[in-house]
Amino acid sequence: MTTKCHTEYLWFNTKKLHEFVNITDEVERIVEKSKVADGMALVSAMHITSAVYVNDAESGLIDDIEEWLNEIAPMNKDYRHHRTGETNGYAHLWNLTLGHQVIVPITNAKLDLGPWEQVYYAEFDGQRKKRVIVKVMGI
Amino acid sequence: MTTKCHTEYLWFNTKKLHEFVNITDEVERIVEKSKVADGMALVSAMHITSAVYVNDAESGLIDDIEEWLNEIAPMNKDYRHHRTGETNGYAHLWNLTLGHQVIVPITNAKLDLGPWEQVYYAEFDGQRKKRVIVKVMGI
Amino acid sequence: MTTKCHTEYLWFNTKKLHEFVNITDEVERIVEKSKVADGMALVSAMHITSAVYVNDAESGLIDDIEEWLNEIAPMNKDYRHHRTGETNGYAHLWNLTLGHQVIVPITNAKLDLGPWEQVYYAEFDGQRKKRVIVKVMGI
Numbered sequence: 001m002t003t004k005c006h007t008e009y010l011w012f013n014t015k016k017l018h019e020f021v022n023i024t025d026e027v028e029r030i031v032e033k034s035k036v037a038d039g040m041a042l043v044s045a046m047h048i049t050s051a052v053y054v055n056d057a058e059s060g061l062i063d064d065i066e067e068w069l070n071e072i073a074p075m076n077k078d079y080r081h082h083r084t085g086e087t088n089g090y091a092h093l094w095n096l097t098l099g100h101q102v103i104v105p106i107t108n109a110k111l112d113l114g115p116w117e118q119v120y121y122a123e124f125d126g127q128r129k130k131r132v133i134v135k136v137m138g139i
Numbered sequence: 140m141t142t143k144c145h146t147e148y149l150w151f152n153t154k155k156l157h158e159f160v161n162i163t164d165e166v167e168r169i170v171e172k173s174k175v176a177d178g179m180a181l182v183s184a185m186h187i188t189s190a191v192y193v194n195d196a197e198s199g200l201i202d203d204i205e206e207w208l209n210e211i212a213p214m215n216k217d218y219r220h221h222r223t224g225e226t227n228g229y230a231h232l233w234n235l236t237l238g239h240q241v242i243v244p245i246t247n248a249k250l251d252l253g254p255w256e257q258v259y260y261a262e263f264d265g266q267r268k269k270r271v272i273v274k275v276m277g278i
Numbered sequence: 279m280t281t282k283c284h285t286e287y288l289w290f291n292t293k294k295l296h297e298f299v300n301i302t303d304e305v306e307r308i309v310e311k312s313k314v315a316d317g318m319a320l321v322s323a324m325h326i327t328s329a330v331y332v333n334d335a336e337s338g339l340i341d342d343i344e345e346w347l348n349e350i351a352p353m354n355k356d357y358r359h360h361r362t363g364e365t366n367g368y369a370h371l372w373n374l375t376l377g378h379q380v381i382v383p384i385t386n387a388k389l390d391l392g393p394w395e396q397v398y399y400a401e402f403d404g405q406r407k408k409r410v411i412v413k414v415m416g417i
Binding site: 142177197200203236251 | 281283285320322323324325326350351357358359360361362367370371373374375377378379381409411413415
């Protein structure tokens with residue numbers, strides 16, 4: 001079978017410094033446009049102070065995740081990175097904790113996700129333009 | 140070359156709440172069936188309270204991993220997620236810490252893993268049916 | 279379009295026990311050799327005491343990352359894994375924290391990375407030969 005590749009970029013400019021955005025429907029829409037029936041969709045943050053992860057669309061859990069990130073890598077710590085003038089050292093560590101990308105499997109032209117799996121863009125240093133690449137590859 | 144895609148699902152129903160299962164041989168078997176000689180195998184948990192990771196098949200280390208997960212995200216904490224009736228808030232955070240998927244490279248029709256690399260399914264909220272997707276893509 | 283696969287291995291033998299090596303240019307060179315114009319490059323550590331991640335090429339941040347890893351999984355702890363004679367229990371946990379692999383998207387025959395995204399090999403138990411696989415797949 002002939003391999004197809006299809007690439008789109010999602011843009012974000014969140015109102016708040018931290019924001020968790022469910023992007024499952026947008027990834028599904030891009031996969032539909034790709035005409036790929038069997039393959040993989042890479043969903044990858046193009047910035048190093050945000051994350052892309054798969055988990056539950058439950059608001060209490062999302063607050064738990066943010067509180068937990070702040071426990072293991074506190075926002076108010078004096079990171080060496082701040083000597084450059086930045087104030088977002090914690091956001092780099094949160095990116096590394098959650099990861100900046102996932103691969104969503106595609107089967108029968110649909111996202112092949114489990115019952116509670118949702119794809120999230122997590123912004124840790126928002127209020128500016130940020131981008132996520134979605135690259136679909138398959139047959 | 141023609142691209143092949145081959146998909147199988149591994150089912151788990153662990154006896155214990157937490158269990159670390161070495162699935163390397165099962166992934167190898169699926170790759171053999173796929174007839175892919177060069178490519179990638181996505182191994183991805185379809186649930187948000189378990190993980191798929193690559194590390195050592197050493198029982199002491201596996202106990203270290205579980206103890207460490209419980210230190211950075213304790214089981215016995217009163218997570219907001221528990222307001223929904225759930226009791227597995229920690230398991231969501233452990234999933235996010237270890238990650239829910241890996242890509243295993245395939246070269247010469249074999250898993251192209253380093254000397255100590257083994258693929259693990261880590262169950263954090265077991266005693267129920269859970270699933271992992273293995274999707275092989277390549278030539 | 280015909281699918282291409284191209285695989286190379288990067289070897290490391292760091293002078294120090296811990297070392298963070300920017301491998302972006304080497305990945306770019308391998309992608310050029312692959313002649314893949316649209317696809318993905320898997321960059322994956324073949325050892326379980328090192329990591330591959332994407333983040334900033336800023337030395338203060340790199341020191342922050344190492345300090346943070348040592349806070350959440352201390353080097354000087356008596357891990358069960360050490361009963362085997364090993365002394366690198368922390369390095370396994372650091373590998374799991376940062377992750378052992380990334381997928382770099384390829385568009386127009388170039389790495390499709392954001393403005394600050396750099397690919398790093400992070401050695402946590404060096405002064406010995408280690409390997410990273412780079413597998414490029416696409417059209």
